[in-house]
Amino acid sequence: MSRVGRNNQNIFQDNATCGAPAWIGKGLTCVCFKRKGTYERICFHLTPIQEERLKRLKCRMKVFFDASRRDHQDALRALWSATYPNEELQGLISDQWKKMGWQGKDPSTDFRGAGFISLENLLFFAKTFSISFQHLLEKQGGKRAAWEYPFAVAGVNITFMIMQMLDLDASKPRTFIRGVFLQMLSEDQWAFDLLYCVAFMIMDKQWLERNATYMEFNDVLKSTRAQLERELLMEEVLRIEDMPSYGLLC
Numbered sequence: 001m002s003r004v005g006r007n008n009q010n011i012f013q014d015n016a017t018c019g020a021p022a023w024i025g026k027g028l029t030c031v032c033f034k035r036k037g038t039y040e041r042i043c044f045h046l047t048p049i050q051e052e053r054l055k056r057l058k059c060r061m062k063v064f065f066d067a068s069r070r071d072h073q074d075a076l077r078a079l080w081s082a083t084y085p086n087e088e089l090q091g092l093i094s095d096q097w098k099k100m101g102w103q104g105k106d107p108s109t110d111f112r113g114a115g116f117i118s119l120e121n122l123l124f125f126a127k128t129f130s131i132s133f134q135h136l137l138e139k140q141g142g143k144r145a146a147w148e149y150p151f152a153v154a155g156v157n158i159t160f161m162i163m164q165m166l167d168l169d170a171s172k173p174r175t176f177i178r179g180v181f182l183q184m185l186s187e188d189q190w191a192f193d194l195l196y197c198v199a200f201m202i203m204d205k206q207w208l209e210r211n212a213t214y215m216e217f218n219d220v221l222k223s224t225r226a227q228l229e230r231e232l233l234m235e236e237v238l239r240i241e242d243m244p245s246y247g248l249l250c
Contacts, residue, residue, distance in 0.1 A: 065111035101151030
C-alpha cells in the first residue's frame with residue numbers, strides 16, 4: 001500500500017460527506033488540446049471506479065461545513081490533534097485557533113468559500129506530509145515578512161483556487177488541465193488532495209521568492225495557479241508525483 005493509502009485510509013469515512021458512492025455508468029470523455037503548436041485529442045473510457053472517484057470528488061466539493069454535524073466537529077478536532085499533538089484543545093470555539101491562522105476563534109466561519117473539502121485538505125496535508133505541514137505552519141525557512149499570510153485561511157483559498165482551475169463541475173472537459181487531472185484521478189483516488197499539498201508548497205516558495213506581504217497574497221495565488229498549470233501540462237507528468245514541485249514535499 002502506498003504512503004498516501006497507509007496514512008489516509010481512515011481520514012475520510014464514506015458516510016462523512018456524501019454517502020456511499022455509486023457507479024453512474026460508463027462514459028466516453030474527450031478533450032482537444034494544443035501542445036507544441038499542434039492540436040491533439042485524447043479520449044478515454046471511464047471505468048466504473050473512475051466514474052466513482054469523479055462523482056465522489058464532485059460530491060465532496062459540494063459539502064458545506066456544518067458546525068452542528070458531529071463528523072465535521074470530529075474533523076476539526078482531528079486537525080487540531082494533528083497540528084498540535086501536545087496541546088489540548090479547549091473547545092471548537094476558542095482563541096487557540098487563531099495561532100493556526102484562522103481569522104477568529106471560530107474556524108467554522110472561514111470555510112464558507114471552499115466548504116468541508118478545504119478542512120479535509122488541511123487534515124490530509126497534516127497527516128501525510130507532517131514535516132512540510134509543520135514547516136509552513138511555523139513559517140520556517142527564508143526571510144519572512146512582518147505581515148505573513150495566515151496559514152489556515154491560506155489553505156482554504158488554495159482549495160478554492162484548485163476547484164476553479166480544474167472546473168470539475170463542467171458537464172464535459174473544457175480545458176486540457178481538467179482532462180489531465182481526470183486521468184490522474186483514475187490512477188490515484190487522492191490526486192486532488194496531493195495536488196493541494198503541492199500547491200501549498202509552491203505558494204509558500206513563491207511567497208518567499210517575491211518577499212511578499214499579506215496584501216500581495218492574491219497575486220501569489222495567481223502565480224501559484226500558473227505554475228501548477230505549467231507543471232500539469234508537462235509531457236512527462238502522468239501522476240501528481242511526477243510534478244517537479246512534488247519534490248518540495250517531505
